[in-house]
Amino acid sequence: MASSTSSPSLDPRVLKEPLPMPGPQGNWRRYFTFNTDAKVIGIQYIAVALLFLLVGGLLAMIMRGELITPPADLVDPTVYNGLYTMHGTVMLFLFLFPVLNGFNNLLIPPMIGAPDMAFPRLNALAFWLFPVFGVILMASFLVPGGPSGSGWWAYPPLSTQNPLGHAINGQLLWILSVALSGVSSIMGAVNFCTTILRMRAPGMGLFKMPIFCWTALAAQLIQLMGLPVLTAGAAMLLFDLSFGTSFFKPEGGGDPMLYQHFFWFYSHPAVYVMALPIFGIFSELFPVYARKPLFGYKVVAIASFAITVLSLIVWVHHMFYSGTPQWMRNVFMVTTMLIAVPTGIKVFAWIATLWRGSIRLSTPMLFCLAGVFNFIFAGITGVMLATVPVDIHVGNTYFVVGHFHYIIFNMITFGVFAAIYHWFPKFTGRMYYESLGKLHFILTFIGSTLNFLPMHWAGLMGMPRRVASYDPEFATANVLASLGAFLLGVATIPFLLNLVSSLVRGPKAPPNPWNAIGLEWLLPSPPPAENFEDDVPTVISGPYGYGLGRPLVEDQERFERRALEA
Amino acid sequence: MTSLSQPAVTPPSTSALPDPNGPELDPGASHGHGHGAHADHTMTGFVIFLASESLIFLALFVGYAVYKSSAPLWLPAGVEGLEVREPLINTVVLVSSSLVIWLAERALHRQRLGEFRAWWLLTMAMGTYFVVGQAIEWQHLSFGLASGVFGASFYLLTGFHGLHVVTGLALMAFLLVRSLRPGLVLPEGKGVLAVSLFWHFVDVIWVVLFVLTYVWQRR
Numbered sequence A: 001m002a003s004s005t006s007s008p009s010l011d012p013r014v015l016k017e018p019l020p021m022p023g024p025q026g027n028w029r030r031y032f033t034f035n036t037d038a039k040v041i042g043i044q045y046i047a048v049a050l051l052f053l054l055v056g057g058l059l060a061m062i063m064r065g066e067l068i069t070p071p072a073d074l075v076d077p078t079v080y081n082g083l084y085t086m087h088g089t090v091m092l093f094l095f096l097f098p099v100l101n102g103f104n105n106l107l108i109p110p111m112i113g114a115p116d117m118a119f120p121r122l123n124a125l126a127f128w129l130f131p132v133f134g135v136i137l138m139a140s141f142l143v144p145g146g147p148s149g150s151g152w153w154a155y156p157p158l159s160t161q162n163p164l165g166h167a168i169n170g171q172l173l174w175i176l177s178v179a180l181s182g183v184s185s186i187m188g189a190v191n192f193c194t195t196i197l198r199m200r201a202p203g204m205g206l207f208k209m210p211i212f213c214w215t216a217l218a219a220q221l222i223q224l225m226g227l228p229v230l231t232a233g234a235a236m237l238l239f240d241l242s243f244g245t246s247f248f249k250p251e252g253g254g255d256p257m258l259y260q261h262f263f264w265f266y267s268h269p270a271v272y273v274m275a276l277p278i279f280g281i282f283s284e285l286f287p288v289y290a291r292k293p294l295f296g297y298k299v300v301a302i303a304s305f306a307i308t309v310l311s312l313i314v315w316v317h318h319m320f321y322s323g324t325p326q327w328m329r330n331v332f333m334v335t336t337m338l339i340a341v342p343t344g345i346k347v348f349a350w351i352a353t354l355w356r357g358s359i360r361l362s363t364p365m366l367f368c369l370a371g372v373f374n375f376i377f378a379g380i381t382g383v384m385l386a387t388v389p390v391d392i393h394v395g396n397t398y399f400v401v402g403h404f405h406y407i408i409f410n411m412i413t414f415g416v417f418a419a420i421y422h423w424f425p426k427f428t429g430r431m432y433y434e435s436l437g438k439l440h441f442i443l444t445f446i447g448s449t450l451n452f453l454p455m456h457w458a459g460l461m462g463m464p465r466r467v468a469s470y471d472p473e474f475a476t477a478n479v480l481a482s483l484g485a486f487l488l489g490v491a492t493i494p495f496l497l498n499l500v501s502s503l504v505r506g507p508k509a510p511p512n513p514w515n516a517i518g519l520e521w522l523l524p525s526p527p528p529a530e531n532f533e534d535d536v537p538t539v540i541s542g543p544y545g546y547g548l549g550r551p552l553v554e555d556q557e558r559f560e561r562r563a564l565e566a
Numbered sequence B: 001m002t003s004l005s006q007p008a009v010t011p012p013s014t015s016a017l018p019d020p021n022g023p024e025l026d027p028g029a030s031h032g033h034g035h036g037a038h039a040d041h042t043m044t045g046f047v048i049f050l051a052s053e054s055l056i057f058l059a060l061f062v063g064y065a066v067y068k069s070s071a072p073l074w075l076p077a078g079v080e081g082l083e084v085r086e087p088l089i090n091t092v093v094l095v096s097s098s099l100v101i102w103l104a105e106r107a108l109h110r111q112r113l114g115e116f117r118a119w120w121l122l123t124m125a126m127g128t129y130f131v132v133g134q135a136i137e138w139q140h141l142s143f144g145l146a147s148g149v150f151g152a153s154f155y156l157l158t159g160f161h162g163l164h165v166v167t168g169l170a171l172m173a174f175l176l177v178r179s180l181r182p183g184l185v186l187p188e189g190k191g192v193l194a195v196s197l198f199w200h201f202v203d204v205i206w207v208v209l210f211v212l213t214y215v216w217q218r219r
């Protein structure tokens, strides 16, 4: 088997290929087709998701433009309702979930030595639903009455109103789009879980698997358990909105609280669907850039599943002020605080990994360090919010907005940027420009801090969220936040410039530019269509063996040589 | 969901055989262009999917129970409750079809194609009987979708379940047609296994649904 390195195109079976062909590498057209190659799908996901990041960011900047002065002068308050609803929905369902699915597609098969996903056609189908529900959501800007204005929670009774009486309305399109996104996510989750459980390289037991795969598995498990519940709630909402039922209408005997339960049963854990893979990315990157093994590998791996389990029993903390009985508040306050234990374990493991490491402050590492720093801050405000009396005081204020933006942007999106830079050479075959990357980091860090830190202050003083106008006493915090938002807009310029110019004329990337340990780094950059094909290395030691001088796989030198020669 | 593709090309090498206790890499799947090889994981994926799908029903069931025990208004005016006799016959037919589809599976396992088709067809007939029976019941009910929470949840539950029955019937018809394809030695066992599992799933869900809506009438 030792010298089976024939290139895929020489394989006679190519002629009988039953699936759409990946097309030659470097042929841009394949990114616009129904392609079943996970690496193509991964890049498709990331590219479209970044497009929607720009859309969501533009909506945010319009909002911040409105909020730079106390009165509602730039946009009408009704338009403002549509703006924040769409901003939240776009950022979660059209940017973060898809971009992370993109990473799953790019990283999982090479990391575990699999040639592709378990179900390549299902994978392509799941991707192609993404532009469909993206367009459906965007179309709600064009229908009479405009997009949904009931927030990304879509609470009834607001979300069951259809004042203009049109059959096709913004709220309906919102529900359809979210439901289709759920279908696509379930398809993805089935694929990712099956791939991780069934297609690992010989010798790669669960406890030799990279943490990113652990966290992806834990996150996809949440999708499988939570999304069906959201779907049930969304279906009932759709019937209430369009078919005259009264599941959530008190006047017809229904119960709006039940919707809140359905919604948060999924949507609290949904935060961990996004956060867990980012924990995985931190756990991958710190050992590389500190040249030390990940501290407490097994505990970090298991903590991911502790987070999954706990995340499913905390949802009522979003309903402390919704008429929830006191005993229920107490129970969910305790479960919510318990989440700090496994997440805290991870934070300590990262810090211990960095301790006395030889730290290389390249762009991905800067984003990781800042991401963990922000996460610690957000964790503290999270424990504050979990406390019932504090939450009743600051619930529905800008304190909450500041808190979750620290999670979703300052931690999760920082991790997304870190991952994009770190694996950019691997999957494009080109190096990115370090100076542009650092500029992107500095602008993003200053912009996001200016944007989201003052929100905590405004919220503690009592500024409510979801308002187009506010009392002038909150003006300073809002001016700072708006300036930060515009700076974040500016920060995307070096980012996109870096991506495009590196793709076009960046220096060619070697197979392992960061001297990292992992199966994906034993492949050429970019990896061939089926990764290791028939010649999959046998894993003989756990991941992150930095400084231990032990090989990861049998015959490691041969694989390294082969990657270099490709 | 149910990939029906042919089994993989045999791999030319044996060096990458999976450790029986440890993780495995399907040797066929690692084969460059024999993507059909991934069919080996169909059952894993399908079981994961069904587990997830069952949670939609669980959510709807919990919702139903919450409404039933707490809604201020339950039965719409003039409605006494649900007639149980016909639905009970329906239930018996649907549940027994689980046994029949198992017989079909066994026949296929013993390579008796004709017998397989007969049991398979009987399962489809029983499923169709159930769906038609339910449609007739719907037509004779005195309440509608908009008749309070009771009407809405009744139609949502039975309708969503009915959709699954129809999906199961369509999958069976599809496999039956494929089993008639000329030149076929044996129909693919994987698809039959998956559809049969799906059918048992639909039956179990119905039993819970029947108990919740028809048996538990008083409150």
Ligand SMILES: [Cu+2]
Binding pocket: A267, A268, A269, A315, A317, A318
């Ligand atoms: Cu939460």
